[in-house]
Amino acid sequence: MKLFWTPASPFTRKVSVAAREIGLWDEIEIIQTTWPLSWGFETVPFTPGLAENNPVARIPTLVTDAGHALGCSTLACQHLDRLSGGKLTGPEPDRMWSLYAIADGLIEAQILMRAEHLRPSEYRMESFLQKQRDRIERCFDAIELRAEELQTSGDTNSPNLAEITVGIAASYQDWRDWLGNFRHGRPALTRWYENFRLRPSMCATEPAETPEA
Numbered sequence: 001m002k003l004f005w006t007p008a009s010p011f012t013r014k015v016s017v018a019a020r021e022i023g024l025w026d027e028i029e030i031i032q033t034t035w036p037l038s039w040g041f042e043t044v045p046f047t048p049g050l051a052e053n054n055p056v057a058r059i060p061t062l063v064t065d066a067g068h069a070l071g072c073s074t075l076a077c078q079h080l081d082r083l084s085g086g087k088l089t090g091p092e093p094d095r096m097w098s099l100y101a102i103a104d105g106l107i108e109a110q111i112l113m114r115a116e117h118l119r120p121s122e123y124r125m126e127s128f129l130q131k132q133r134d135r136i137e138r139c140f141d142a143i144e145l146r147a148e149e150l151q152t153s154g155d156t157n158s159p160n161l162a163e164i165t166v167g168i169a170a171s172y173q174d175w176r177d178w179l180g181n182f183r184h185g186r187p188a189l190t191r192w193y194e195n196f197r198l199r200p201s202m203c204a205t206e207p208a209e210t211p212e213a
């Protein structure tokens with residue numbers, strides 16, 4: 001398998017953490033992508049092979065051993081899940097996907113805000129940013145109410161994809177200083193996250209800025 005990757009992308013981190021957790025990381029060849037900061041508002045030169053494999057030209061793009069390009073983190077993780085015999089979905093798939101969708105939508109709002117921040121300041125729309133902040137707050141509140149579903153912490157049990165995605169969303173919230181502190185009023189999520197973030201898969205995939213060229 002080949003993975004178009006960068007350490008700044010929380011969607012890509014989902015694939016990296018999932019692959020590590022199920023023992024498939026060494027099967028993946030990493031292709032580091034570069035992104036000029038103007039990616040947020042214009043077409044940029046793409047890393048060779050990215051747009052050819054995935055005309056949507058986004059990361060993560062996972063190219064399977066059979067040559068199929070899966071240009072979306074959910075599809076890439078579903079592929080890994082099949083290879084692992086269902087370790088990422090676990091025994092209650094619908095419940096897991098329902099929590100997953102909240103965390104994934106939260107990450108989407110974070111990345112929409114990131115792109116908006118990259119626009120020249122005179123074009124930045126405060127009401128759009130506020131809409132995403134509101135969505136992020138609602139999603140963290142919903143996750144706090146379902147915190148009993150976050151059962152895997154720093155221990156050796158393998159987390160499901162919802163837990164991985166919640167952990168990555170919380171970590172991205174900490175990384176970008178223009179995002180607020182998710183901990184206020186969310187003690188159960190905070191307790192869980194302070195352990196989960198110590199997992200080797202999380203420590204090995206700490207976010208870092210993407211090379212611009």
Ligand SMILES: N[C@@H](CCC(=O)N[C@@H](CS)C(=O)NCC(=O)O)C(=O)O
Pocket residue numbers: 008009010011012039057058059060071072073074111
């Ligand atoms: N739904 C997609 C979203 C992927 C996505 O938005 N990736 C961002 C990086 S975090 C990207 O490649 N953005 C470049 C662009 O939109 O031009 C997924 O789950 O993989």
